[in-house]
Amino acid sequence: MRKVRRLPFTVYTCLVIGLGVGLLWYTFPLLNLDLGRELLVMLAFGVLAEWLAVVTPQGQLTGGFAVMLATYLIYGPVPAAWVNTLAALLGQGVVNRGNPLRTTLFKAAQYVPVVLGANFIYVLVGGTTDEKLAWSNAWPLVLFIGVYYFLNQLFVYTYKLLRRDENLLLHRPDMLGGEGLNYLVAVPLGLFMAWLYMYISIYSALLLFIPMLAVQFVLQFYLHLQLANRELRLVYEAARRLGGSLNLTELFDIYLRETRELVNFGDGVIYLWSEEQKCFVAETALGNHAELLKDSTVQRGEGFLGRVAEGGDAHLVDDTREDERTSGDMGLIQLYRSLLVIPLVAETEVVGLMVLGDKRSGVFEEEHVRLLTILGGFFAMAFANVRLGRRLDQAVITDELTGLYNYRYFRHRALGDLEQARRLNEHISLVMLNIENFKQVNNRYGQLAGDMVLAGVANVICGQVRDCDLAARYGGDEFAVLLPQTGPTEAKHVADRLRLAVRECVYEAGDSRILVRVTTGLATFPDDAADLDALFKIALKELEGEPQAK
Structure with missing residues (x-):
């Protein structure tokens, strides 16, 4: 749930609702009940306008203001306040059932002081109660609309501010623009409805409002389709890429x-x-x-x-x-x-x-x-x-125990690297490593200790070679490292560095400490051999020869 400033928010909401109800009670005797049928018709259209309101990120599109303005011009401020308030209460409360009761009551009640306050300014600047559509009333009528808009936004802004939704107007000026656009559509419609009533009949005025309701309904349906289309597009993209x-x-x-x-x-x-x-x-x-x-x-x-x-x-x-x-x-x-x-x-x-x-x-x-x-x-x-x-x-390409590449993938990559070295006339070296007396490690400390040693040596090799080098488990306790753009002298330095790095590592098996040494053999293209098989043969032959000096 949203956090609100509970006491100020509750007091403000109750005051506005109380003010609206009090003004309705006070102005009820001023209603001309002989016009009850016509007012009920206007109320029905106001309810439909609220019910079919189209909510967009920029605000709300509704013909409710057109109904209120026409009622004000035809019948006066009190009927306009009553129609506007009851339309909001019924349209967003009983019929729509989309808002909490507190919000519905507040929105309905605040229309009463808004209409009456705007009418007060209208009269104050010289607006007449008769012939409101006369040119002499143009400026007071414009002021009435502006004050109505201002008071309505002020009531709503304060409500949102106390609910900690102050961002609605402070950070969303586009909503003000959306409300203004709605007024630009509703004001001419309301004026035209009042003109048709005065010079033709109320039914012609209401017939004019029917297209507005149809536009709201179609637009609302269109927006729902657009939202559903966006959702389906997202689902489609996910499914397609799966x-x-x-x-x-x-x-x-x-x-x-x-x-x-x-x-x-x-x-x-x-x-x-x-x-x-x-x-x-x-x-x-x-x-x-x-x-x-x-x-x-x-x-x-x-x-x-x-x-x-x-x-x-x-x-x-x-x-x-x-x-x-x-x-x-x-x-x-x-x-x-x-x-x-x-x-x-x-x-x-x-x-x-x-x-x-x-x-x-x-x-x-x-x-x-x-x-x-x-x-x-x-x-x-x-x-x-x-x-x-x-x-x-x-x-598929790695050895499960050591994490190095397996021989099959190593050979595939090595053939490509060797061919590239041939085209570019570059050196490429192969270093083979073999763990000394590895069988004795397995026999003395067990297979788990042997696996630990293999993984440890593989880790040392990974830490000593370059990103462009290729390291693999050749088989059993033997490893292979391919060194692109590396001649025999550099390859010997790498082999020596690998032997020293492995010798410095200690592996623990229970209470025992295992020291490991490796022998190495190397061959270089094109100095020693012209193809990969020949490189392996020479490097393995050197590996299986006499132990190298440590």
Whole structure:
């Protein structure tokens, strides 16, 4: 639930509702009940206008103001206040059932002082009660509309401010523009309805309003279709890429950009689990702080985001400054007032997080949680498929015990590197390594100790070679290292460095300490051999010869 300043908010809401009800009670004797049928017809159209109101990110499109203005011009301020208030109460309360009772009562009640206050200014500047459509009343009527707009926005702004939704007007000036656009449409319609009533009949005026209701209905239907189309497009993109060649950055970049079409957020970032770093790493980010977010990580179980990743449930935070879940959190949490965190779950594993943030409070809704959780499942599945594919590809080319490449893949790569060296007239060297007395290690300390030694030697080799070098487990206790652009002198230095690095390592098996040494053999293309098989033959022959000096 949103945090509010409870006492000021409650007092303000009750005062406005009380003021509206009191003014209605006070002005009831001024209603001309002989016009009850006509007023009921105007009320019915006002209810339909509120019921079919089209909500957009820029505001609300409704013909309710046109009905109010026509009622004011035809019948006066008191009937206009009553019709406007009852239309809002019935249209957004009984019929629509889309708002909480407190909000519905407030919105309906505030129309009474708004209409009467605007009428007070209208009369004050010389507006006449008869012949309101006369040219002499043009300036007072313009002022009436302006004051009505101002008072309406003031009441709503104060209401939102006390609910901690001050961002509605402070950070969303486009909403003011949307309301203004609605007035530009409704004002001419209301004036024309009043003119038709005065010079023809009320029924012709109401017939004019029917197209407005039809436009609202069609536009509302169109917006729902657009939203559904965006949701389906996201699902389609996820499903299409599940069966294709996937680029994770591109995939999740599309996910964020399409999400922004559905949810208006300030910054968004997607974290994916990294086996190498053992944490969630930012894969892609969108927004003003995108560059900062791309360098961020999330540790499982640490902080609010880490706890969400550990628990696996989506979380919506309306105000990070007051929500106990985020209190005391440092870092990126401090950038935002609103947070929406969606775990990306594949089967039962959390493989990532989507984090949406905004500096405004109360931006996200439960509907966003539902939609993005569903869509997140598709993209989490895509990521899981990519990760599984990478693991399978890696398993095919690597030795399971040591993590080095297996001989089959090593030979395939080595043939290509050798051919390149031939074309460029470069040296390429092969270093073979063999663990001395490895069989005795297995016999004395057991196979587990032997496996530990093999993995340890492989780790030493990985730490001593360059990124462009190719290391593999040749078989049993033998290893191979291919050194591109390396002549015999440099290759000997590498072999010596590998022997010394292995000799400095100590492996523990229970209470025993195992010292390991390796012998090496090397061959260089084209000095020693012209093809790969010949290089292996020479290097292995040197490896199996007399032990080298240590």
